[in-house]
Amino acid sequence: MKLAYYPGCVARSTGREYEISTRAVCDALGVELEEIDDWNCCGATHVSNEVVSTALAARNLVRTDIPVMASCSICYSRLRAAMIRLEDRKVREKVNSAFDKKYEGEKEVEHVIETIARALSKSGDKDKDQEEEKGPKDLVVRPLAGLKAAPYYGCLLTRPGGGIDSPENPSILENLIRTLGAEPTEFRLKMKCCCGPIFVPEEEAAADTLIRILLNAKESGADFVVALCPLCHLMLDANQVLLEKKFGEKISLPILYVTQMAGLALGLAPEELGLDINLVSTKPVLEKLAAAEGEKTEEEGAEVC
Numbered sequence: 001m002k003l004a005y006y007p008g009c010v011a012r013s014t015g016r017e018y019e020i021s022t023r024a025v026c027d028a029l030g031v032e033l034e035e036i037d038d039w040n041c042c043g044a045t046h047v048s049n050e051v052v053s054t055a056l057a058a059r060n061l062v063r064t065d066i067p068v069m070a071s072c073s074i075c076y077s078r079l080r081a082a083m084i085r086l087e088d089r090k091v092r093e094k095v096n097s098a099f100d101k102k103y104e105g106e107k108e109v110e111h112v113i114e115t116i117a118r119a120l121s122k123s124g125d126k127d128k129d130q131e132e133e134k135g136p137k138d139l140v141v142r143p144l145a146g147l148k149a150a151p152y153y154g155c156l157l158t159r160p161g162g163g164i165d166s167p168e169n170p171s172i173l174e175n176l177i178r179t180l181g182a183e184p185t186e187f188r189l190k191m192k193c194c195c196g197p198i199f200v201p202e203e204e205a206a207a208d209t210l211i212r213i214l215l216n217a218k219e220s221g222a223d224f225v226v227a228l229c230p231l232c233h234l235m236l237d238a239n240q241v242l243l244e245k246k247f248g249e250k251i252s253l254p255i256l257y258v259t260q261m262a263g264l265a266l267g268l269a270p271e272e273l274g275l276d277i278n279l280v281s282t283k284p285v286l287e288k289l290a291a292a293e294g295e296k297t298e299e300e301g302a303e304v305c
Contacts, residue, residue, distance in 0.1 A: 004064035005033035008075040009041050015230030017274030021259035022071045028266045029119040036063050042078040055095045057082030062101045067108035073229035076111045077156040116262050117176050141267040143181025146292035150185045150222035154232040155193040180265035185220035189213045196231040211247050224254040224285050226261050237279050254282045
């Protein structure tokens with residue numbers, strides 16, 4: 001499978017671990033990523049002019065003829081929103097007036113979680129040497145048994161509607177967590193906005209929301225939170241120590257990208273997934289996973305004896 005990879009701006013800055021793990025996981029799953037040539041900002045949420053933001057997103061889409069994959073939920077949402085707006089002939093004509101290669105529609109955009117889920121669900125791909133079918137059990141070589149994960153969607157992955165999952169109650173992340181061998185927790189605030197866009201002008205309001213999200217995740221019994229967006233990850237991971245001091249709460253809850261979680265289950269090493277870049281230590285997750293593996297090995301040894 002070959003996909004046009006749209007990294008997004010954050011992948012080369014505060015979200016480096018997301019790109020590192022995205023490339024590693026896709027490689028492990030046999031997904032070839034062809035980075036879009038000379039890509040630009042998706043338009044994000046701070047571009048108030050609708051035509052300009054649509055044009056920014058559309059410029060990325062017209063630079064490839066194959067399906068596009070984005071790892072950032074904001075980028076994914078903006079690319080999809082642009083496609084919907086470009087169905088309007090007047091908007092499309094305005095946007096195309098600035099392009100050499102015109103937007104003609106019929107583009108495909110997916111989020112990396114869809115890429116992972118599809119690769120794991122395929123059971124008809126045959127190994128060239130052994131001619132055996134490969135399914136999830138073949139790819140998930142290190143099941144995350146014993147780990148509990150809080151699925152954090154944030155507010156943009158399912159917007160606009162009609163895309164990846166239900167806008168009100170998505171389940172794709174919980175399903176993936178189960179496929180990887182872990183247990184999703186009942187996380188009531190899984191779709192609450194991380195307040196990234198308002199953190200500077202409304203720091204107090206953002207902090208109040210962030211501490212609620214983190215405490216709710218911790219109270220759910222999670223060993224870690226799974227994030228799908230680099231802004232969400234930044235807000236929950238980078239701000240955690242500051243929030244602990246501000247509110248007098250001890251949280252110490254690792255925030256893993258969905259690709260980091262998937263990579264562990266695929267047998268990739270922590271350094272291949274950029275886990276050392278995460279600010280909240282992921283060591284407790286790795287130790288619990290190693291302990292579960294040790295128990296399994298002992299049980300298998302006892303059965304053999």
